[in-house]
Amino acid sequence: MKKIFTFLFSAIGIAGFSQTTIDINPSRYNTLYESATGNLSNGAGSYFFAGNTLQADAINTRRGLLYFDLSAIPAGATVTAATLTLNMNQTRADAENVSLHSVTSDWGSGTSDAGGGEGDGTGATTNDATWIHSFFSTSTWASPGGDFNPTPSATTTVDGVGMYSWSSAGLVSDLNAWITTPANNFGWIFIGNESTDRTAKRFEATGTNQPVLSVTYTTLGIVENTFGKKLNYYQSNGNTTVFMLNESYDNITLTARNLMGQVVLTNDYLNQREIEFTLNSPNGIYLLEVASDTGERAVIKVAISQ
16 A cells, blocks of 8 residues: 655654754844834844833834844754743833734844933934834835734733743744745734833843743754665655665564654555655654664654645
């Protein structure tokens, strides 16, 4: 019986799959200060903001921007988990939701530094992002207040001063998309409660409590293969991968597991040199073990996409 398997290859360990976790700090940040003239920014300050303030009897919105350089994550890697941790160190508001949205166009940070509490911003400098400009003063957002996906990637309720974390499937999805197409990585914008006044939250952007993006990923490639050159594989098209054995075996056992270690498929193949697989399981990452009756073994990670 022929089996067809759709997968990408990644590294796993002998007792399970191998994952790497790295911590990344932002390489640029800024705050968009609501302003009709679009001349306020804080690209080199110590903080960024999300939510509404109340100044001169008028509500003024603040939206924070963070960008993380993902080049330390190998091309072709698959992110399996991600958490963004921020330190919120000043607010007049009670508990408010703060959401991350993926930004859809590039933006900059100049040398502007508001100083003090930084809530008012300061004059924008060259290449600063402002409420109107993605790069002051030569490029503008398609819409004032920034260009971003309206669907949040993650949301957390932020109350009093302290550390807060954002973690979700949306965050993982953003990162995997940016690893696949780095040119589309413009980071996230932070949107607070903008429906009333005095909801703003101030977050640290620098120093010992600067933002930390913790990313767990798996990498491509076979890490255990005692078959040596006897075992080869190739993808014949987008949804078919073929294993080729250069030697006859009385029995080859295929065992597929999900990331919880649960067996989702086990099949034996007698006297076959070419094996194709089908896995009728939900899209996701699975572990595949190929073992011979004479003790050879190969283990790979596969990403199912049907």
